[in-house]
Amino acid sequence: MITVTEAKHIISNNVTALKPVTLPLLQARGKVLSTDVFATVDIPAFPQSAMDGYAFAYDDLQKELVIEGEMAAGSSSTIELTTGKAIRIFTGAPVPAGADTVVMQEKVKAENGILIIEDDKLQRNSNVRPVGSEIKAGELALPKGSVLTAAAIGFLAGIGVTKVEVIPDPVISILLTGNELQQPGNPLSYGQVYESNSYSLTAALQSLHLPVHRVYKVEDNPEVLTATLQQALDESDLVLLTGGVSVGDYDFVLQAAEKCGVTKQFHKIKQRPGKPLFFGTKDEKLVFGLPGNPSSVITCFYEYVTEALALQTKRPLQLKAVQTILAKDCIKPIGLSHFQKAYYDGEKVLPLTAQESYKLNSFATANCLLMLEGEKEAYKTNDPVTIHLLPV
Numbered sequence: 001m002i003t004v005t006e007a008k009h010i011i012s013n014n015v016t017a018l019k020p021v022t023l024p025l026l027q028a029r030g031k032v033l034s035t036d037v038f039a040t041v042d043i044p045a046f047p048q049s050a051m052d053g054y055a056f057a058y059d060d061l062q063k064e065l066v067i068e069g070e071m072a073a074g075s076s077s078t079i080e081l082t083t084g085k086a087i088r089i090f091t092g093a094p095v096p097a098g099a100d101t102v103v104m105q106e107k108v109k110a111e112n113g114i115l116i117i118e119d120d121k122l123q124r125n126s127n128v129r130p131v132g133s134e135i136k137a138g139e140l141a142l143p144k145g146s147v148l149t150a151a152a153i154g155f156l157a158g159i160g161v162t163k164v165e166v167i168p169d170p171v172i173s174i175l176l177t178g179n180e181l182q183q184p185g186n187p188l189s190y191g192q193v194y195e196s197n198s199y200s201l202t203a204a205l206q207s208l209h210l211p212v213h214r215v216y217k218v219e220d221n222p223e224v225l226t227a228t229l230q231q232a233l234d235e236s237d238l239v240l241l242t243g244g245v246s247v248g249d250y251d252f253v254l255q256a257a258e259k260c261g262v263t264k265q266f267h268k269i270k271q272r273p274g275k276p277l278f279f280g281t282k283d284e285k286l287v288f289g290l291p292g293n294p295s296s297v298i299t300c301f302y303e304y305v306t307e308a309l310a311l312q313t314k315r316p317l318q319l320k321a322v323q324t325i326l327a328k329d330c331i332k333p334i335g336l337s338h339f340q341k342a343y344y345d346g347e348k349v350l351p352l353t354a355q356e357s358y359k360l361n362s363f364a365t366a367n368c369l370l371m372l373e374g375e376k377e378a379y380k381t382n383d384p385v386t387i388h389l390l391p392v
């Protein structure tokens with residue numbers, strides 16, 4: 001069995017970023033640019049008024065100015081202001097040639113077509129946005145590797161970009177194994193359990209803004225599992241299997257993966273929950289065999305699958321680590337790393353009850369995983385510890 005750190009190293013050494021695709025701007029939110037984006041035009045493309053008011057030539061500041069004409073936003077008029085004149089102007093409108101300064105309408109008296117300026121702070125070029133002051137044609141707008149936030153999308157639209165080259169979302173399939181699984185909403189027959197792993201995985205992916213391509217449900221039959229895994233691999237960049245990775249007579253995931261040409265990278269980690277976690281690769285495609293217990297599935301997703309997703313997408317998808325202190329004494333199993341469901345109040349972390357891997361009841365109220373690693377077994381109140389914050 002390998003350690004948590006070794007398992008994470010194996011993942012980082014075996015996952016490559018997905019091939020870039022070109023997408024319409026609005027489909028690229030949250031994705032990472034795979035090329036630099038340059039501006040092709042000056043923005044603003046014309047000297048632009050930043051206020052509703054009057055445009056004039058600063059050299060005329062001391063003169064009595066005659067108001068003549070009007071420039072609204074969107075005006076294509078190319079009139080030129082002559083000396084001694086001011087023009088009514090609105091925010092976003094082109095400042096006409098001959099004018100270089102705009103005074104806010106709150107700081108003037110405009111009577112009988114004559115403008116009297118009452119603004120002692122006014123300077124040459126006040127309230128005029130120069131051509132290219134947001135960005136100039138040919139300048140770098142956003143470098144390769146930028147995450148496209150809402151503001152980045154708006155910025156690119158604002159410089160006229162309509163498409164971008166980005167690292168796409170991976171195509172993710174979930175493959176559930178187990179004859180005992182029953183869909184929630186149906187009555188449970190004796191021996192059945194409600195299928196919950198596809199729900200927690202789909203929701204965890206949703207919180208990372210990643211869609212699920214398809215959920216397959218397979219009975220514990222090696223031929224059917226192999227054929228279904230093959231189909232899922234053909235369609236996907238990442239396959240998440242749940243259940244069937246342990247040593248039972250009905251645990252067929254490892255042999256199905258081998259038959260599909262998946263190279264085993266690791267199986268079994270010195271940890272709880274999720275000891276029999278499997279990770280394999282087929283070319284650039286990834287396969288995780290998540291141990292079926294509901295708490296093992298979601299813990300392994302957060303601790304390992306997010307690492308792989310971060311490498312496939314170049315997005316910061318891993319859980320955020322925080323150093324804190326324990327709110328009470330706790331123990332962990334000898335020789336295993338323990339990811340405990342816990343609650344962090346901003347000052348201390350409280351390990352919760354129900355740490356067994358078949359239970360989700362305290363996980364449902366946890367907001368972090370408490371990482372108890374290495375050989376130490378007993379921890380005391382106020383001991384320093386690391387936690388991983390769970391996304392909502």
Ligand SMILES: Nc1nc2c(c(=O)[nH]1)N[C@H]1C(S)=C(S)[C@@H](COP(=O)(O)OP(=O)(O)OC[C@H]3O[C@@H](n4cnc5c(N)ncnc54)[C@H](O)[C@@H]3O)O[C@H]1N2
Binds near residue numbers: 178274275292
């Ligand atoms: N002899 C041994 N037995 C087990 C070992 C071991 O080392 N030696 N390891 C145990 C550990 S630890 C884990 S974790 C589990 C993992 O087993 P599998 O991955 O093979 O999972 P299953 O046996 O298929 O299922 C385990 C458990 O989870 C329930 N389950 C499965 N899928 C779902 C689902 N979609 N929704 C809800 N619940 C699900 C399933 O009914 C079982 O109760 O192996 C231990 N055994």
Ligand code: MOO
Binds near residue numbers: 358
């Ligand atoms: O690894 Mo298993 O999750 O301890 O039950």
